[in-house]
Amino acid sequence: METIQVAVPRKDRYEIIIENDLLDQIGKSISDLFGQPRSIIVVTDERVKGLWVDKVSESLDQQSLKCELIVVPEGETSKSLKTAMTVWEEMIRAGIERRSIVLALGGGVITDMAGFVAATYMRGIPLVNVPTTLIAQLDSSIGGKVAVDHKVAKNLIGAFYHPKAVFIDPAVLSTLPVREIKNGLAEAIRTAIIDSKSFFDFISENSEDLLNHNISKLSRVVYDSGKIKMKLLAPDPYEQDLRRALNFGHTIAHALEAELEYKQDLKHGEAVSIGMATAARIACNKGICGEETRDEILNLLKKVGLPVSTPPDISPENIWERMRIIRMIRGGNIHFVFPKVIGEVIT
Numbered sequence: 385m386e387t388i389q390v391a392v393p394r395k396d397r398y399e400i401i402i403e404n405d406l407l408d409q410i411g412k413s414i415s416d417l418f419g420q421p422r423s424i425i426v427v428t429d430e431r432v433k434g435l436w437v438d439k440v441s442e443s444l445d446q447q448s449l450k451c452e453l454i455v456v457p458e459g460e461t462s463k464s465l466k467t468a469m470t471v472w473e474e475m476i477r478a479g480i481e482r483r484s485i486v487l488a489l490g491g492g493v494i495t496d497m498a499g500f501v502a503a504t505y506m507r508g509i510p511l512v513n514v515p516t517t518l519i520a521q522l523d524s525s526i527g528g529k530v531a532v533d534h535k536v537a538k539n540l541i542g543a544f545y546h547p548k549a550v551f552i553d554p555a556v557l558s559t560l561p562v563r564e565i566k567n568g569l570a571e572a573i574r575t576a577i578i579d580s581k582s583f584f585d586f587i588s589e590n591s592e593d594l595l596n597h598n599i600s601k602l603s604r605v606v607y608d609s610g611k612i613k614m615k616l617l618a619p620d621p622y623e624q625d626l627r628r629a630l631n632f633g634h635t636i637a638h639a640l641e642a643e644l645e646y647k648q649d650l651k652h653g654e655a656v657s658i659g660m661a662t663a664a665r666i667a668c669n670k671g672i673c674g675e676e677t678r679d680e681i682l683n684l685l686k687k688v689g690l691p692v693s694t695p696p697d698i699s700p701e702n703i704w705e706r707m708r709i710i711r712m713i714r715g716g717n718i719h720f721v722f723p724k725v726i727g728e729v730i731t
């Protein structure tokens with residue numbers, strides 16, 4: 385037998401820039417980052433097109449950056465292979481080549497799906513994320529996970545593919561419906577429960593302002609969440625260890641979302657909220673956390689208007705069956721993350 389040793393070092397470095405009105409400078413930021421002019425494929429959804437695309441295209445125009453706009457329907461159903469296929473088709477039709485840049489402008493659905501498209505088109509072309517929902521700014525657009533859903537499980541078809549930059553403009557959150565703010569706060573609360581009591585208290589003390597679109601406080605939530613997420617991912621950026629603290633609330637959430645076939649009745653953050661509340665109750669019953677910790681978690685989720693129980697029309701048996709399927713897909717492993725105290729979980 386002969387063996388050839390192969391080692392492929394992979395270096396991914398990028399900056400996450402958070403700045404009010406950054407959208408006006410996107411063109412300049414891209415020119416500074418990439419040097420020579422390239423074509424930009426802006427992938428967005430119908431709603432974001434009506435709200436924020438003009439600002440982005442004006443800014444690209446000012447730098448004479450050629451821009452191709454691809455618009456998909458809004459909602460989780462666009463996080464699919466079918467939509468990815470329509471985007472690939474449009475890119476081929478427009479003659480997009482390897483030096484072009486995919487600019488994902490939208491919520492988590494767009495950054496996940498367009499990221500997947502960028503990762504796979506011609507074996508990977510540069511990706512720039514410009515997230516426009518709270519959940520995308522503090523979670524989906526950072527960390528390098530891109531995917532589309534499959535009907536048996538969420539994010540089943542995907543890759544690790546880091547963006548070249550993430551440009552976050554908290555001012556775009558001004559047009560976000562309050563339900564979407566709550567959706568993002570669910571992931572922020574998740575991060576706080578895992579790692580930071582002071583961040584948990586900040587969200588609790590400022591919940592009203594956050595729900596009222598106070599942009600400077602929302603910026604702080606985006607920054608703190610992002611910083612903690614990156615710190616937690618640093619030792620295991622490709623998530624070899626499935627027992628990750630960041631999965632807190634997600635085991636049940638993924639089962640719930642698959643059961644509801646990713647319809648908008650339950651948003652990702654709402655599913656995570658139910659998952660965290662359930663994990664907190666189980667942890668309390670098992671003596672992993674005290675009643676006080678359980679109640680602190682349930683009270684904050686309720687305070688920001690997030691659900692803490694499974695919708696009545698969903699049977700627990702179906703959820704267990706979904707979790708069994710997810711376990712099968714993950715090679716027999718399913719891991720629950722439980723809170724111990726606020727700022728510390730066990731995996």
Ligand SMILES: NC(=O)c1ccc[n+]([C@@H]2O[C@H](COP(=O)([O-])OP(=O)(O)OC[C@H]3O[C@@H](n4cnc5c(N)ncnc54)[C@H](O)[C@@H]3O)[C@@H](O)[C@H]2O)c1
Nearest residue numbers: 431458459491492493494516517523524529556559560652
């Ligand atoms: N990759 C990751 O690490 C990661 C992490 C967390 C969540 N996610 C994924 O993110 C997805 C959820 O993201 P989402 O909740 O942002 O969904 P989304 O992209 O569907 O956005 C929600 C809604 O907000 C609208 N919208 C977007 N920006 C807006 C703005 N500025 N003003 C007004 N409306 C705006 C969209 O059109 C859409 O209707 C899920 O698929 C989830 O799995 C991925």
Ligand SMILES: [Zn+2]
Nearest residue numbers: 571634652656
């Ligand atoms: Zn999540």
